[in-house]
Amino acid sequence: MIYNDTLNCCGYENIKKILISEDELKAAVQAAGEKITQEYRGKPLMLIGILSGSFVFLADLCRNIRLPCEIVFVRSSSYGDSTISNEDVDVNCRIKRDISKYHVIIVEDIIDTGKTLKKMTEELKEKHPLSLKVYTLLDKPERREVDFAADYSLFTVPNLFVVGYGLDYSEKYRNLPFIAEASI
Numbered sequence: 001m002i003y004n005d006t007l008n009c010c011g012y013e014n015i016k017k018i019l020i021s022e023d024e025l026k027a028a029v030q031a032a033g034e035k036i037t038q039e040y041r042g043k044p045l046m047l048i049g050i051l052s053g054s055f056v057f058l059a060d061l062c063r064n065i066r067l068p069c070e071i072v073f074v075r076s077s078s079y080g081d082s083t084i085s086n087e088d089v090d091v092n093c094r095i096k097r098d099i100s101k102y103h104v105i106i107v108e109d110i111i112d113t114g115k116t117l118k119k120m121t122e123e124l125k126e127k128h129p130l131s132l133k134v135y136t137l138l139d140k141p142e143r144r145e146v147d148f149a150a151d152y153s154l155f156t157v158p159n160l161f162v163v164g165y166g167l168d169y170s171e172k173y174r175n176l177p178f179i180a181e182a183s184i
């Protein structure tokens, strides 16, 4: 859905088109939280958010999970100031908690080439969590370079550079309350 009157939202320019509205995000995140609530009841649950892009999605998702859970963050970086993913994904999976005692859900903003999550899931599996699943807000399957599929993807997006709801271009646009295509 396109809301032309909000294209200058928050003072940003270069927003071409809104792809996913606030209402659509809210409904989908609520449904994902409900699914996790049903599936993990009575189980020790840990959410691992991948910084920085997942911070808004995780903040909303965790408030829709009506169970106790622990939340930690790890960092990854592949874009820098560019819109082209770097070849080498820098993943930092140093978590102080012993994740072998938890059912773990990795929470990510978007799967693009798939390299970040492939590397991250491989590293986390070596720490033997009770189970490991990946929830991603967005999936951009046309860009995949390695074989990787999320367990739960809220939206599929076309091969465009998207911003908002945590996703950035050069650290900007993260505070947009919707997902938009940016002309960058």
Ligand code: IMP
Residues within 6 Å of the ligand: 053, 078, 079, 085, 089, 108, 109, 110, 111, 112, 113, 114, 115, 116, 117, 160, 161, 162, 163, 167, 168, 169
């Ligand atoms: P991947 O390793 O290529 O799958 O890239 C994953 C990371 O690249 C994501 O976690 C995002 O932070 C970033 N990324 C990929 N596509 C986009 C986009 O369209 N907008 C903003 N960030 C993106």
Ligand code: MG
Residues within 6 Å of the ligand: 050, 051, 052, 053, 054, 108, 109, 110
């Ligand atoms: Mg990210």
